[in-house]
Amino acid sequence: MIKLNYKELNNNIYIENLSCFDLKQTLDCGQAFRWEEIGDNIWSGVAFGKLLKLEKTADNIIILYNTSLSDFENIWFDYFDFQRNYDEIITKISQNPILKSASEYGKGIRVLNQEPWETLCSFIISQNNNIKRIKGIVNRLCENFGEDKGGYFSFPTAEKIASLSLEDLAVLRSGFRAKYILDAAKKVASGEIDLGNLKNMTVDEARNELMKIKGVGPKVADCALLFSHRHIEAFPKDVWIKRALEVLFGGELPEEACEYAGIVQQYIFFYARETKLKID
């Protein structure tokens, strides 16, 4: 546990002396698709049906604008994983020299705790796709089927999507993924799959549960488990990670990293993409 130094003033939340939190690294590293940079170290996004603008100042103060104390403590504190001591994790994995440099590279990344349905749906869309186009599809999903909150849109519920047809989803231009989105929505809306219960299962149980959905394999399932169900031992293996594991470790993640596999995965993913790691 870590003690967070924060206060509310004029309906803004101010956080001081927070380490390991870079906005770009956290919000633009491919774990979430609804954040955009609207100014120098100022980001805007929607989560849990709420619009948030936040800034990191030059003297390391984090400001959450137009945010009540209760929204901060009930939503954003957990969303940004503020309770977790990343310094401690980095220290531990830094016994390994490669993990040391990878974590130095991406030490501003925090693994978000996002909404389960949004995360599952977003990573279904992510398969065999690129981040720019994923964001486009997610935006169209929200604009067409989310709730208009006055200037921005919430992520549509599984119930809403489940009530639609494949033809309705054509506006997304999501290609072959539309039928997977629909299948996921129906299984979640009907209660056949209880997303809220996944955090109480082991990773293997939870992964098997999610893989009952058409279009959800091990990678998409692990992303959902890592980015919205606090299973930080989940380790999504995409093309980048597979490449990086080969080049950096000869194929397998070092033993000392397994306890924090998901967080380490983010460091490696970030490191691999930033350095455009290539085989040979």
Add this chain to the structure above:
DNA sequence: TCCCAGGCTCTCT
């Protein structure tokens, strides 16, 4: 033009 993108399903051995 061709290739690829935070994979998965289906089919064929």
Add this chain to the structure above:
DNA sequence: AGAGAGCATGGG
């Protein structure tokens, strides 16, 4: 159980 084609769409 392992390999390989096909998949929708759009950017480089």
